[in-house]
Amino acid sequence: MNGAVMDIIVDIRLGSPTFARWEAMHLSRQNQRGVFISAGLGHAFMGLSASATLIYLCSTPYAPTFEHAVNPFDPAISITWPGGTRTILPTGTRRRRSTPWRGPACSRARLPAMRMWPASVGPRAFGREVTASLRSAGASGPDLVALDRAGLDITDTDAVHAAIGRYRPDVVVNCAAFTAVDQAEAREAEATRVNGDGSAYLAAACGAWSARLIHVSTDYVFRGDARTPYFEDDPPGPRTAYGRSKLVGERAVLGRLPNAAVVRTAWLYGSHGHNFVRTMLGAAERGESVDVVDDQVGSPTWAAEVADRIVELGLRPDAGGVFHAVNAGQASWFQFATEIFRIAGADPARVRAIRTRSLPARTPRPAYTVLGHRRWRDMGIGPPGDWRSALRAALPGIRP
């Protein structure tokens, strides 16, 4: 570097024993020191010379979407800045796995103490993403109880009440669901039993034990024939058995617990379980060509971004109702696949566009289920960012 700066690092990881503590160090051309700032820490610096030049090396692509600013003058952290301040550039270095800055009061708030997550054997296993976000938010030990279907069958109302009574969680995140879209057509009663009745039992038990419920839902609650995004207050109209069963669940939850949060998401990918991104990365790596439908449009979404927001909602009992947790923008599966190939350094021409009708008949998928979001901003929570930026940030951590 050239010149000299005072560099401040603040621990903003909720639940960390050193939460809100800060350290300062002097970096200059003379002392040639560097500093390593790990994920979850806040960071600011002040110029001590007339000009200063720093070189940053980032472990992942820099994605402003995932950064959260920390006020370097926040009295709650009381950083002692030397006199003669010239330039201060606050850069919250909150990466995808860290927690929101809310001031030291949060260090005393109990983090979500429980989530229902259905098994690592689940095909996509969003519950594992939620667990990862909770862990990086500082939840551990008895404060984080993860239950799979063997640990709790949500269609067993007595077991649900007993579990909530035993663990007395502050927050329950319901990731359990019957998600097999094709099978649900023939087994709608079974799908509704899990997605509708099971969700209702959870809501009733959470109500009885004063726990907050965050309930995960889907874009399939919409008809799928719009041409502009569906927002949180648009009327649902599911056309699949899966979508109907999930809507029964949403209504059961909000009917019993109006302050519950229903988080609709879509087209999830991440580092856990099978998902479209991993499949495409595998094809790209093996040099294969793929045929991908170009007439179904939705919201490709990095599961970690949704999981992080679920943690934020867990800390906000005032944030009830429906939230759309998807990355911004829209893409067809073909455009999504092309972008994956491109970012992975494979030839995007190996992705060929096809029409849905050329595939073997199965349950019709909604043609257009792009979700728009307004409620995050209303609640002062940063909404998930653009899907392409999210994909670029996520890909280095995803293996085929």
Ligand SMILES: NC(=O)c1ccc[n+]([C@@H]2O[C@H](COP(=O)([O-])OP(=O)(O)OC[C@H]3O[C@@H](n4cnc5c(N)ncnc54)[C@H](OP(=O)(O)O)[C@@H]3O)[C@@H](O)[C@H]2O)c1
């Ligand atoms: N993945 C997506 O792209 C996507 C898109 C929109 C919405 N969502 C929503 O996200 C949530 C999580 O989905 P996911 O992708 O993680 O699906 P998933 O991998 O199929 O996980 C669902 C899990 O629920 C468990 N389960 C089923 N019945 C249960 C019961 N009676 N009691 C307890 N657990 C039960 C399943 O356990 P078993 O493995 O034992 O069957 C399975 O592991 C769901 O609400 C889904 O509607 C997902």
